[in-house]
Amino acid sequence: MRIPSPVGLIFFCFVVVARGADQTIVLKAARLFDGRSKALVQNGVVIIKGDKIIDVGSNLPTPDGAQLIDLGDATLSPGFMDAHTHLTLDYTDFNKRRLEELSLNVSEHAIRATAFARATVEAGFTTVRDVGSRFVGSSEFVDVAVRNSINKGVIVGPRMLVATKGIGATGGHFDPTSGFRDFLFGREPDYTEGIVDSPEDVRKAVRFEVKNGADVIKAAVSGGVFSLADEVDTPQLTPAEIAALVDESHRLRKKVAVHCHGDQAAREAIEAGVDSIEHGSFMKPETIVLMKNKGTFLTPTLMATEYIMGKIGSYPPALQAKARAAAAARSEMFRNALKMGVKISFGTDAAVFPHGQNAKEFALMVGLGMQPMDALKSATANNAELFGIAQKLELWKRENSQTSSRCRAIRLPTLQLPSGFRLS
Numbered sequence: 542m543r544i545p546s547p548v549g550l551i552f553f554c555f556v557v558v559a560r561g562a563d564q565t566i567v568l569k570a571a572r573l574f575d576g577r578s579k580a581l582v583q584n585g586v587v588i589i590k591g592d593k594i595i596d597v598g599s600n601l602p603t604p605d606g607a608q609l610i611d612l613g614d615a616t617l618s619p620g621f622m623d624a625h626t627h628l629t630l631d632y633t634d635f636n637k638r639r640l641e642e643l644s645l646n647v648s649e650h651a652i653r654a655t656a657f658a659r660a661t662v663e664a665g666f667t668t669v670r671d672v673g674s675r676f677v678g679s680s681e682f683v684d685v686a687v688r689n690s691i692n693k694g695v696i697v698g699p700r701m702l703v704a705t706k707g708i709g710a711t712g713g714h715f716d717p718t719s720g721f722r723d724f725l726f727g728r729e730p731d732y733t734e735g736i737v738d739s740p741e742d743v744r745k746a747v748r749f750e751v752k753n754g755a756d757v758i759k760a761a762v763s764g765g766v767f768s769l770a771d772e773v774d775t776p777q778l779t780p781a782e783i784a785a786l787v788d789e790s791h792r793l794r795k796k797v798a799v800h801c802h803g804d805q806a807a808r809e810a811i812e813a814g815v816d817s818i819e820h821g822s823f824m825k826p827e828t829i830v831l832m833k834n835k836g837t838f839l840t841p842t843l844m845a846t847e848y849i850m851g852k853i854g855s856y857p858p859a860l861q862a863k864a865r866a867a868a869a870a871r872s873e874m875f876r877n878a879l880k881m882g883v884k885i886s887f888g889t890d891a892a893v894f895p896h897g898q899n900a901k902e903f904a905l906m907v908g909l910g911m912q913p914m915d916a917l918k919s920a921t922a923n924n925a926e927l928f929g930i931a932q933k934l935e936l937w938k939r940e941n942s943q944t945s946s947r948c949r950a951i952r953l954p955t956l957q958l959p960s961g962f963r964l965s
């Protein structure tokens with residue numbers, strides 16, 4: 542089917558303010574995206590009782606006594622999920638951020654994070670997998686605090702799955718002291734900051750992060766762009782360390798997301814059984830075939846490179862070279878992943894670009910050849926599977942109506958999809 546006005550297409554994500562446990566609200570709109578199907582449903586209806594969605598479908602009758610909200614020529618959608626955010630960080634100005642590492646109290650970072658969380662949910666993203674939050678020289682778990690405060694209703698934000706500090710090698714992408722003079726912070730970081738140099742260290746770091754509230758384990762298995770002491774594609778954990786990472790995380794029922802640009806590191810991580818490769822810029826076709834066979838997700842984070850390349854001159858020269866190399870490789874890698882049918886999870890790397898612009902990733906994915914419905918599903922059904930919350934969230938599923946999806950008790954503004962985004 543063809544949507545008449547693709548540029549002005551409006552999605553309403555859970556426009557719900559529940560006033561009482563028994564109040565029923567019926568949302569109607571011209572179309573409905575249910576998160577799973579291949580096509581949009583016409584004459585979409587969503588029925589909400591209290592704070593739960595109890596039914597979803599086409600032309601459903603309005604129950605007696607329900608409040609009807611007719612949204613007209615719009616498309617109803619479940620809230621989107623972003624598999625790669627950093628809600629406690631702001632890297633939109635890299636040099637300023639480096640200075641603020643040294644000058645800002647961690648409490649001030651946490652207060653800023655509350656604004657980033659609000660911007661994200663108001664942009665239509667009701668669940669995020671937040672894959673790393675660390676402040677040099679600080680033992681604070683700011684992402685855990687933000688997640689808990691959202692869950693308790695203290696602040697407004699998306700449902701968060703947090704990774705705490707992430708795990709990486711000395712001098713690698715996650716080493717918070719890289720690029721500062723030696724011993725500026727008095728000591729080398731250790732497992733309490735996610736820095737590891739043996740399989741034993743890896744297990745200790747995983748246990749320490751889970752103890753302190755991690756929902757998911759993140760590790761850097763290759764170099765990265767925003768780090769000053771490494772090359773972008775070198776492997777940074779050994780196969781034995783990655784094996785320990787996957788084994789310990791899975792024993793504790795945590796998924797493993799790995800930051801990875803380089804091909805060798807990706808191959809080793811996929812073979813070891815990680816759940817998702819984040820970025821994946823330099824992955825060769827053979828490695829992508831391996832991903833497909835192992836069922837590993839790819840979280841492409843196209844927005845990160847896009848934003849960096851738009852202001853490339855503002856980054857330190859060493860970072861510029863790394864960003865250019867990653868940007869030059871990632872489009873072909875993404876097209877190959879599409880061609881080979883790899884599972885794609887929608888993820889943006891929000892923090893590299895301003896929080897709240899997550900939806901622009903849809904346009905980039907479609908621009909590189911992804912079908913619009915597949916792009917939408919990457920941010921709903923695919924991410925629910927990757928996050929391991931498909932059963933808990935119970936995406937709208939008409940044929941199984943005893944399941945229901947919890948509504949966020951928040952009124953979201955309409956989400957304008959980026960220009961160039963088409964549904965057909």
Ligand SMILES: [Zn+2]
Nearest residue numbers: 625627672890
């Ligand atoms: Zn990231």
